[in-house]
Amino acid sequence: MKSAVIGVVAVLVVSLLYILYSPYITPELSNSPGGQDVATADRQADEASASWVTLRMIMPGDQSARMGDFVENELNDRLKKELQIKLELTYIPWSNYQQKLELALSTGEEYDLFWYGAPFVSVYHTKGYIQPLDALLDQYGPDLVRHIPDENFKQNRIDGKLWAIPSQAFTSAGKFSSVMVRQDLLEKVGLSEITSIADLERFYDKAHAIDPSYYGYLETDRGHEMLWRELTDRNYSSLDERMLFMVDEDSGEMLSYVESEVYGKVARLRESWVKKGIIDQNLVGNPAAKIDQENAGKLLFRVGAVSRAMENLQTARSADPNARLREYYLAEGKPKFITTPSNEAFMITAASKHPDRAMMFMNWILQSQANYDFMIYGVEGKDYELEGGKIKQLTPDPLMYEWMWRNKDYFIAPAGVEDDVIRDMLTNDENARISKLFGFHFNEASVKNEMAQVMAVYKEKFEPINFGLASYDAYYEDALKVLKKAGYDIVFAELKKQFSAFKRQREAG
Structure with a gap:
């Protein structure tokens, strides 16, 4: 047995x-x-099919026909083979990007990745919309670390954790404190450069006399820092895009912008520009209409952004083949400050089902010059070609926003951009200073209710003053009283407390 x-x-x-x-x-x-x-x-x-994932990404703007075709075919063909990803892009028009983006984030829609400016990182961190990225970057982001300086990552660290990918690594000093002009039209009316607010007004008067359809404006949601350069002898930097607070770069003190003397100067100047027609009342508060007018070649000047003269050239030349753009700083002798080395931030949502693939995708873009060029410019010979070492677009439809990923290691200048414009951009950071705000994030969690009330009042009472539509002298005092009643002083006190702690920590090393 x-x-x-x-x-x-x-x-x-x-x-x-x-x-x-x-x-x-x-x-x-x-x-x-x-x-x-x-x-x-x-x-x-x-198993192979199951390992493919759909990566859902939100981007601002309007998707061109070629962009949709490129993503669906050439780009996704490569992403499927190399990362087992199918990229699904959702575009939201610039005019209501923030509103619709925040709706998607607040309701927990299962998007994976989205873009916004660096100041929004702390806002979305406080609201719980995004997730920390340290482990993901360590495992899946070696090329991001290789091609993006460590200081760029530091600006997106809050409480010791990384919350966004600083996708741009390029010159950044004085961003949004310059003015971009139609250089060809400036020269057409007998001027050569812009050095002052008076120069901008002369430019408008002369150009408007030739063609009344031309208009000039500085975005009313930006541009204050450009005007500060001339309107005050102090050196100020905005805390963020909400225009409530600013830092004095000389004293290191956090200040209330809406209670400052320079706020009144900016508001009165814009009011005078509305009366002169420099700011068109029909376009105020209507970003889409402003963009339409710019696309039609009617814009004389707008806020600069270090490299906007290069970025907007193709759009300008679509309306006028002879268009040339140039950026200038008022009070040129004043210093420029680096508040954020990269204003572009890609964040992975808290609701993301595929955070690993989102990081892999961002890393893939900077993995090689070939990937970078492919992602931004498309297919060589079909969408672009190299001409004298510069990029020449072959299709009128734009693909990805080049500025979102612009990297010093891979950058190629566009064909047709004058060498002096490229030189201005590449040397922009020379002799720049690091801002007192560099690396600071305001955690609004303890005052989130007050901040919500303050922003509601600000939008109702202060924006018309900012736009130049409501008289500063007539409406400011009442607006400020309502703002303080909403909790402004509580928010400001908490901000100053956090900023003081940040300065002590930085000084201690």
Whole structure:
């Protein structure tokens, strides 16, 4: 009996070993056509298919026909092969990007990745819309770390954790404190450069006399820092885009912008510009209409952004083939400050199902010059070609926003941009100073209710003053009283407390 049991067990063991190792001891069968088990092949195909994921990404603007075609075909063909990703882009028009983006984030829609300016990182961190990225960057982002300076990442760290990918690594001093002008039109009316507010007004008067359809404006949601350069002898930097607070770069003190003397100067200047027609009342508060007018070639000047003269050239030349753009700083002798080395931030949502693939995708873009060019410019020979070492677009439809990913290691200047414009941009950071705000994030969690009330009042009472539509002298005092009643002083006190702690920590090393 015992020997019979042993015999049965031996047969079973031999059979099991044969099943397990037969592919290795009979290679001629496994490698021959049709020799592989059909069920195994089907299972492997199912596993490969299951490992593909759809990466859902939100971007601002309007998707061009070629962009949609490029993503659906050439880009996704490569992403599927190399990352097992299918990219699904959702575009939201610039005019209501923030509103619709925040709706998607607040309702927990399962998007994976989105873009916004760096000042919004702390806002979305406080609201719980995004997730920390340290582990993901360590595992999946070696090329991001290789091509983006460490200081760029530091600006997106809050409480010791990384919350956004600083996708741009380029010159950044004085961003949004310059003015971009139609240089060809400036020269057409007998002027050569812009050095003052009076120059801008002369430019408008002369150009408008030739063609009343031309208009000039500085965005009313920006541009205050450009005007500060001339309207005050102090050096100020805005805390963020909400225009409530600013830092004095000389004293290091956090200040209330809306209670400052320079706020009144900016408001009165804009009011005078509305009366002169420099700021068109029909365009105020209507970003889409402003963009339409700019696309039609009617814009004389707008806020600069270090490299906007290069970025907007194709748009300007679509309306006027002779268009040239140039950026200038008022009070040129005043210093420029680096508040954020990269204003562009890609964040992975808290609701993301595929945070690993989102990081892999961002890393893939900077993996090589070929990937970078492909992502931004498309297919060489179809969408672009190299002409004298510069990028020449072959299709009128834009693809990705180049400025979102602009990197010093891979940057190629566009064909047609004058060398002096490129030189201005590449040397912009020379002799710049690091802002007192560099690396600071205001955690609004403890005053989020007050901040919400303050912003509601600000939008209702202060924006018309900012736009130049409501008289500063007539409406400011009442607006300030309502703002303080909403909790402004509580928010300001908390901000100053956090900023003082930040300065002590930085000074301690």
